[in-house]
Structures are given as structure tokens and as C-alpha cells.
Amino acid sequence: MPLVTQWTGREVKALREAARLTLMEFAAKLGVSDRIVSRWERDGFEGIPRMVNQAALDTLLATSDPDVHGRFIGLLSVNDVVPRQLIEPADVPVVSGQYVKHPRDGKLMTQVPEGIFLSGDDDEPIWVDEFYIDTFPTTNADWARFCAATGSRPPKHWDGGRCPKSLYDHPVVEVSWKDATAYAEWAGKTLPTAEQWEKAARGTTGAVYPWGNQKTAAKCNVRETGIDRTTSVSRYHSGVSPYGVYDMVGNVWEWLSTPETPGRYELKGSAFTSPLFRGAPSSFNSADDFMQDDDTGFRCVASPDQMPAQEA
Structure with a gap:
């Protein structure tokens, strides 16, 4: 399972799209308003959720099925050779x-x-x-x-x-x-x-x-x-x-x-x-x-x- 060391708006958007949820559906799973999710996504790397929300995002990712995990990794990898926040198995220490x-x-x-x-x-x-x-x-x-x-x-x-x-x-x-x-x-x-x-x-x-x-x-x-x-x-x-x-x-x-x-x-x-x-x-x-x-x-x-x- 992928592990995110710090959630930002970029990872939030990738998880929501990987799970194929609307803003309102995604927000409901986290227990926050859709406006908060929209703000995180808009702010990108600068949109860092509070720790309680980071924990909720960890749980949502952990309980997602392997297809969601695969799409999540793929979405984060579109623009980066190695996603900045995502930890994946590697042949060299990081x-x-x-x-x-x-x-x-x-x-x-x-x-x-x-x-x-x-x-x-x-x-x-x-x-x-x-x-x-x-x-x-x-x-x-x-x-x-x-x-x-x-x-x-x-x-x-x-x-x-x-x-x-x-x-x-x-x-x-x-x-x-x-x-x-x-x-x-x-x-x-x-x-x-x-x-x-x-x-x-x-x-x-x-x-x-x-x-x-x-x-x-x-x-x-x-x-x-x-x-x-x-x-x-x-x-x-x-x-x-x-x-x-x-x-x-x-x-x-x-x-x-x-x-x-x-x-x-x-x-x-x-x-x-x-x-x-x-x-x-x-x-x-x-x-x-x-x-x-x-x-x-x-x-x-x-x-x-x-x-x-x-x-x-």
C-alpha cells in the first residue's frame, strides 16, 4: 500500500480522482466541507490539511482497494518521475x-x-x-x-x-x-x-x-x-x-x-x-x-x- 508522508492538495486531488468521487462525496468521507477540499486542491503543494485531517486521509487511503491505489500512484506520477510525497519501494535508499x-x-x-x-x-x-x-x-x-x-x-x-x-x-x-x-x-x-x-x-x-x-x-x-x-x-x-x-x-x-x-x-x-x-x-x-x-x-x-x- 502506498504511504504519504505529508498530504498536500496535490495528493488530496489524486486520491479523490483515483476513488472517482465528487467533491461532496469525498468531503463526506473525511467529515469536512466540500469547500475545504476544494481549497486544498486549489492550493496544491501549499494546501496542507490539519493533522486530524491528515490522519483521516491516511485511513481513507489505507481502506481503499488496490485499483484505487494503482490509479492514485499513476495520477501522482503523471508529471513527476518520482512523486515528491509518495513512498514506493526502490532499489536505493531515499x-x-x-x-x-x-x-x-x-x-x-x-x-x-x-x-x-x-x-x-x-x-x-x-x-x-x-x-x-x-x-x-x-x-x-x-x-x-x-x-x-x-x-x-x-x-x-x-x-x-x-x-x-x-x-x-x-x-x-x-x-x-x-x-x-x-x-x-x-x-x-x-x-x-x-x-x-x-x-x-x-x-x-x-x-x-x-x-x-x-x-x-x-x-x-x-x-x-x-x-x-x-x-x-x-x-x-x-x-x-x-x-x-x-x-x-x-x-x-x-x-x-x-x-x-x-x-x-x-x-x-x-x-x-x-x-x-x-x-x-x-x-x-x-x-x-x-x-x-x-x-x-x-x-x-x-x-x-x-x-x-x-x-x-
Whole structure:
């Protein structure tokens, strides 16, 4: 699914035309007046919606079907070789806002600067060096590319060894710690340590959840949400971490590189099967490295040395 780092009137108009909606129909979906939409479109690059409207546009794009996504990309590409605001997979890293594209697996990564953060239930100050973390968990589409490149096995739930199209942007599951480590090595990355993952999830100030201290299940895919399955990794825009990282609570548990005992490794994040409180980034969980479950996946990190030089 395409991701827009900042909506302007140009992207608004492209989405409306891609969805084939009138001004009034489009405005109704966003909960604004048609005059506001008209003004955004008229102002072009200078027409920047408020943050609440940016979030509504993110949601409308995320819930659109693949045909709308294709038309949206095409409309933005008419005059630009590379659309200014649109992030699409590329063979070279591109800096766009706070996101950087990794050159190997094409995934967006978020920079987490070096420094102290408050860790654990006791908010212990801990120093963590600078690193980059995948903005989204590893998806089924990511895993399919890995399988094609390495001959690795597909997850058990893929019918006939092929991922259903409806699950392309859902997190891959039924992968063991060893499977996740193999992907990370192929991509030129590693699995996060417990400290890296926790800092990326809760920021530096000791917030209970990525979005703050409120116990708000609607911001993530957990048991209380009632969905009872994985969801698109970009669905919960209001639940992102202070660094803009998605799905750090709910959807799937994520493997870490930190061992509890030999052959057993930590997990963080909770899943659609878990109650909200289990998703607090300070919480502890672990499993044997051969465990494969339908609510367990992973994401990767990279050190600055593992990232190519970036040009602003």
C-alpha cells in the first residue's frame, strides 16, 4: 500500500480522482466541507490539511482497494518521475521525512537517535546507541520476496505455498526465531534487542504505551478490539510510537535478539490474541526459538554502519 508522508492538495486531488468521487462525496468521507477540499486542491503543494485531517486521509487511503491505489500512484506520477510525497519501494535508499528506505528489502525504516530512555516498569535510565528500525512489521509480501530469493519455506497457512492477496500487507506469522533471524541476515539487518525495541515503542519519557498512558484498545489490534485476526500493518495510524513506528502494540508478537536462556528468546508487542495490558512495551515475554505460532512475527533493525550513506 502506498504511504504519504505529508498530504498536500496535490495528493488530496489524486486520491479523490483515483476513488472517482465528487467533491461532496469525498468531503463526506473525511467529515469536512466540500469547500475545504476544494481549497486544498486549489492550493496544491501549499494546501496542507490539519493533522486530524491528515490522519483521516491516511485511513481513507489505507481502506481503499488496490485499483484505487494503482490509479492514485499513476495520477501522482503523471508529471513527476518520482512523486515528491509518495513512498514506493526502490532499489536505493531515499530519505523522506523521518523515514529511510532500506536498499536490500525495500522496507521503510525509522531512525531512533542515540540517548537515554526510561526502561522497564521501574523507568530505569538506559543508554541506547543510534539505530534504525522497520517502520512496519515484516509482512507476508516481504516474506514472499525472501522465499523467492533464498528458497526458504512459506508459512504453513499459505494455501499451496502462495500468500493470499488479502494478506499481502498483514504481518507474516508462523515463523520461528530461527526463521526471523535468517530473514534479517538476508536483508543485511538484525533482530532488535529488547532495549532497542522498547525505546522505539515508548520513546524516552517512560510512557506506558506508544501513544501515551491511556488504556485505549482502539489504537491497536488486541483482544479487546474483537477482530480476532491479523490486520494490515498500516491500519492503526493513531497508535504509532513517538518515532512514527507502527504496530508496536497488538497485531503480532515480535521476536527479539535478546536471549532469556540458551535457545529461548524475548518477545514484545503482544498480538490480536492478547489483552491490551500485555502490549505495554515494558512487559516481558519469551519463547523457545523453534516456536511457530499464528500470532507471532518480527521486524528488523540496522545500525548506522549497516545503512548506506544518506543524502538529505
